[in-house]
Amino acid sequence: MADSQVHLFDPVERFIVGTVGEPGDRTFFIQARTGSRLVSVALEKTQVAALAERIMQIIKEVRISEPLVNIERILPDNQPLETPIDEEFRVGVIGLAYVSDRNMIEIDLQAITEKEPEEEEFLEINNLESQEILRVLISLGYSNSFAKRAQIVLGAGRAPCPFCGGPIDPGGHLCPRANGYRR
Numbered sequence: 001m002a003d004s005q006v007h008l009f010d011p012v013e014r015f016i017v018g019t020v021g022e023p024g025d026r027t028f029f030i031q032a033r034t035g036s037r038l039v040s041v042a043l044e045k046t047q048v049a050a051l052a053e054r055i056m057q058i059i060k061e062v063r064i065s066e067p068l069v070n071i072e073r074i075l076p077d078n079q080p081l082e083t084p085i086d087e088e089f090r091v092g093v094i095g096l097a098y099v100s101d102r103n104m105i106e107i108d109l110q111a112i113t114e115k116e117p118e119e120e121e122f123l124e125i126n127n128l129e130s131q132e133i134l135r136v137l138i139s140l141g142y143s144n145s146f147a148k149r150a151q152i153v154l155g156a157g158r159a160p161c162p163f164c165g166g167p168i169d170p171g172g173h174l175c176p177r178a179n180g181y182r183r
Contacts, residue, residue, distance in 0.1 A: 007032070007039045007088070010137040017048055017150045018081035028153075030091075030109065031081055032136050038082055041109055041134050043091035045154065051094055051107070052150035055143050058098050058105060062140060069103055072141035076149060089132045105143045109134040 009015070014033040019026040028048050031040045062069055092112035099106055111132040138146065160166065164175050 004131045004133060007132070007134045009034050009037075009039075009135070012136045012138055014077065014082075015136050015138055015142065015146055016077055016079075016081065017146070017153050019153060019156075020081070020085060023156070029081055029085060029087070030134070031085075032134060033082060039088050039134055040081070040085050041089055041091050041111075042087045043094075043109070047091060047094060048150050049154055051096075052147040052154070054096055055105060055147040058096065059140055059144055059147075062098060062103075066100070069140070071144065072139065074139075074141045074145040076145055078149075088134070091134075099137065102137070104137045104139055107134075107136045107138070109136075 009032045012032050012034055014031070017028065017030050019028050021027055026045075028043050028045055029040050030043060030048075031038060033039075059071065063071070089111035091109045093108075093110040095106075095108035095110070097106045097108075098104075113131070161175055163178065166175070
């Protein structure tokens, strides 16, 4: 088995989501930085939405199950992505875990594998190819700030059609609810 390459940020100084490009043609990135070390990974809009939603869900569960845990308020990071934006890899699998003894959330962003695994009932660990993983540990307050920024970034795209919910381009779109007529 080849070794996995883990980009570990513990602690991380800056962890943000942002985009490059115009609405409708945006590429989503997550960046992690500590000191001069910067890692940028690309991911899909739906992955950003799922990540933000799950982080908010974990924070809600922690507030219920551990009411004495202090979740500090972090000022929002409204600064753009840091340049140069060199994509380390494209994210395939995302893992989240609450590290209760440290009151932190661990986020693992794993690279997409180049080849599809053979269809077997069980994959042997020894047969897995090497993987690149961005692993970041962030406080609950920072997690909350990250999720809120992600929701703002997601909302900055194209407006949804009030009839079908699909995105509307500046020139309109062919709405299936209007039998293909442009709205």
